[in-house]
Amino acid sequence: MTISPDQAGWFKQTFDQLTDNMEKAILGKRHAVRLALTCLLSEGHILLEDVPGTGKTMLARALANTVQGSHARIQFTPDLLPADVTGVTVYDQHKGGFEFHPGPVFHSIVLADEINRASPKTQSALLEVMEEGRVTVDGQPHPVGRPFMVIATQNPIEQAGTYRLPEAQLDRFLMKTSLGYPDRSATIELLVNARVRDRAALVAPAITAETIAQMSGLADDVYVDPAVVSYVAELAEESRRMPHVKLGLSARGCLAFVRVAKTWAAADGRDHVVPDDIKELAEPVLCHRLLLDAEAQFTGVTIESVVSRLVDAVSPPTDRVA
Secondary structure, three states: OOOOHHHHHHHHHHHHHHHHHHOOOOOOOHHHHHHHHHHHHOOOOEEEEOOOOOOHHHHHHHHHHHEEOOEEEEEOOOOOOHHHHHEEEEEEOOOOEEEEEEOOOOOOEEEEEOHHHOOHHHHHHHHHHHHHOEEEEOOEEEEOOOOOEEEEEEOOOOOOOOOOOOHHHHOOOOEEEOOOOOOHHHHHHHHHOOOOOOHHHHOOOOEEHHHHHHHHHHHHOOEOOHHHHHHHHHHHHHHOOOOOEEEOOOHHHHHHHHHHHHHHHHHOOOOEOOHHHHHHHHHHHHOOOOEEOHHHHHHOOOHHHHHHHHHHHOOOOOOOOO
16 A cells, blocks of 8 residues: 555654754765765665764764664773673572663663674674574574664774674675765854754654554555566666676665665655666665776776666666666
């Protein structure tokens, strides 16, 4: 069943209100804020990669504060253990049995700050919960509930003492984006209000978990024409044939494309996906999923340029199939 125009209008109005609420903390980065909200309503996870001091953690905290739910921040360090993330089973002498003590991952919004500073063993502790919404400790599964979202940050410049995320874990992030430096007007506004030390504290809760579930359900009902589905499949096939690409778009990546395109269309007040939605979301959906070969690094080929050529190489549909 396709959502009605009235439902699409309500979705857009609510989405814009959430964006305005988060912009109290993140100035001049409306597109990045909309991507983060799209990821939340698509029931996915987002990776924020940028240089220090651009507001990655601030964006994550602003999103967490927007939701009327629990949130936690995990500062990833080399000595962090998997049990510090998922929780641990402890023997209770008074009860005469083992009791599970949940870790910080049992919150609605989980900020994994500087995720590439933890060891691969600790990073892998997030694999199951990001994919299946549960953790297994001592053979016992423990669901984390809904909504659940991991917001991970990493610094691409400083690589000393870091561990690169494996492709299997990168693929579990619905989108990857960066903030970049603020423009001149946003910088001036930040400096004028320098007395505000914590801008994320200005963001008040604006949406309940029940409303998030309702909006996610509406996004699932956005119509996707078979021509657009074929367009996504053709992009995936072409990505595997592109020069310098060692690993193309996976089936999980195709599903991510369709999911975020539905939410993006609803956020624009539409009840259907258009090819421009796919083109606009290509970079945040694809950049962390396509793996370049060694020759590309020596010749200066960037993943952004490969994604741009991929979008140009595949013609979008001009007619509906049904």
